Amino acid sequence: MKICVIKSNFDNGSRDQFTDETDNSENKEEDQMKHYDKQILEARREEERRKHTTLETGIYVDDELIIFERITLPGTRVQILLPEYFMPMQETVRNVKYPSRDAPDFIVTSLDSTVNFGFNVLPVRLDEGGTGVMSSQFQEALRNVNPSIRISERVDDAATDKGSEMSWFGFKGYALDGQIYNRMYIIRLAKTALHGIFNCLPRVRDQWEDIADQCFRSVEESWGGI
Numbered sequence: 001m002k003i004c005v006i007k008s009n010f011d012n013g014s015r016d017q018f019t020d021e022t023d024n025s026e027n028k029e030e031d032q033m034k035h036y037d038k039q040i041l042e043a044r045r046e047e048e049r050r051k052h053t054t055l056e057t058g059i060y061v062d063d064e065l066i067i068f069e070r071i072t073l074p075g076t077r078v079q080i081l082l083p084e085y086f087m088p089m090q091e092t093v094r095n096v097k098y099p100s101r102d103a104p105d106f107i108v109t110s111l112d113s114t115v116n117f118g119f120n121v122l123p124v125r126l127d128e129g130g131t132g133v134m135s136s137q138f139q140e141a142l143r144n145v146n147p148s149i150r151i152s153e154r155v156d157d158a159a160t161d162k163g164s165e166m167s168w169f170g171f172k173g174y175a176l177d178g179q180i181y182n183r184m185y186i187i188r189l190a191k192t193a194l195h196g197i198f199n200c201l202p203r204v205r206d207q208w209e210d211i212a213d214q215c216f217r218s219v220e221e222s223w224g225g226i
Helices: 012-050 091-097 130-145 202-217
Strands: 058-061 064-066 068-072 078-083 106-109 115-122 151-159 165-175 178-188 193-200
Touching: 058 202, 078 115, 078 202, 115 202, 130 151, 130 165, 130 178, 130 193, 165 202, 178 202, 193 202
Parallel strands: none
Antiparallel strands: 058 064, 068 078, 106 115, 115 193, 151 165, 165 178, 178 193
């Protein structure tokens, strides 16, 4: 009996090529799936961020949800919403960062001390429009101390959520940490004025300046007794 041997044209080279093409196709599909998964994850993160844009809901900074609590400034009737994880600045750090005797009476800071809020309650009664006048006085005082300071922003027609007159201005300065972004707020209260300070490193300014503005807009006075 004669045995016919049929030689296949599908030689080893073709097999290798077919295998390579199959592997490449699978790799492309895997890369596409990873890309889609990443897009879905980003969309979910963005949706979650849109749900948290106020002090009441909390606000995301990077991937961390910052929760806020209302505190009463020590020895005053003034209340404000601030990040709940911020702590009063230690005296040793305070003396280094704010060596001037004009340092804020009360300072709270982030865990790494790069984002700060400071407060002075001034025993003065401001007339209507008085926050703008006081803001100009503070700006002039800053220039007298450091003529190189340039005021980059100024707002004199703002108000707190409760309707109290508010002015603020922004500028860049220098500290031991290097360059810092500063804002000074003046808020007209019933019998006093609040001088508020916010500062942070320039690299986190975009993440924190709106938060700072919302915090100072949350200022109110409590008359339930202290």
